[in-house]
Amino acid sequence: MGLRLERIRAACGWVLAKLWDWPVVAGGALLIYGVGAGALYGDDYFIASVLFFIAIVWITARALAWEETKHHENRRTISTVLVFIGVVVFAFSFWWVRYRAGQKIHTPTAEENAAATVAALKQQDDSRTAVELECEWDHLPIQIPANEFAHVLLLNKKMRKSGMGFYDLPGGYSKNYSWPTKNQLNLPHPKKALGNMGETIYRCKVSNQGNTKLFDVALTFRLQYMVPTPSSPANPGNQHGDNQEYPYEIVANPLPPGIPFTFYVVNECPANVIVFQPSQYTTLILGESQRRQFPLLIPHRNPLEFFMMLFGSSVDWTGEPCD
16 A cells, blocks of 8 residues: 555656656646637636636746756846746736727627628618608699609599509790699689688609619509598588598609609699608619619608698699599
């Protein structure tokens, strides 16, 4: 039993002596320091600090215990310099740990990378296909430049219930044109019960805020015509919705960046009309064969006011029969 203990003690002494050899100390300290750096970049800051400390203490202690150090005539100065170097290296290592912890560099997961890619593609699409709709109050007459057209979304339930396009008004060949003309505006009209000539209209502008040319930009409005309340048929001003909405699609083609498409919303019939604005649009993008759908930008709009209200007109400006 005693002989076995002596052998174990001798083996441990031999191992410790070998671990104290310079090649082992230098290689081991560098290895431990490198493992600490790996732990640092794995965001395990405590383990990294401990491994840095062990590596620096081990190599510093071996340098202090070196025979040439112990027997040198300037042993104290050399020992002080060695300890100072060890402290400086450990201070740098500690700063490195603190800096890395402060940066907290996060390595994205596969799901996060996929989400970031989708977001980048969506942002790219938004920059290409940002279409804006802005509608404001206006009034008759509509001013039409020479050799151009004014596009009118004419609210007439009988003639234009379901998206029959624009009522286009041509301008003059050599000069600007007003619609209706002054003579039409000044004529006496028989339908005076409403007390409203329908001169209040909306002017809407569809503009391409992106950076690519779009084709067949389609916006679908929803129209709700009002009808006289049954309890008061003699009073056409007392109206309610007819419980049905009619889709009305308008198309701007083409719609290049920086050149807006303007149209007007005009009511020429006695019934009040509510025009609900769309929240999205469809289009063809240059170079693609399939239509795509995007959200519509509507600036300065109160979220509670998502519609246009046009009161009934006592004047049938186009002569089209009303329902």
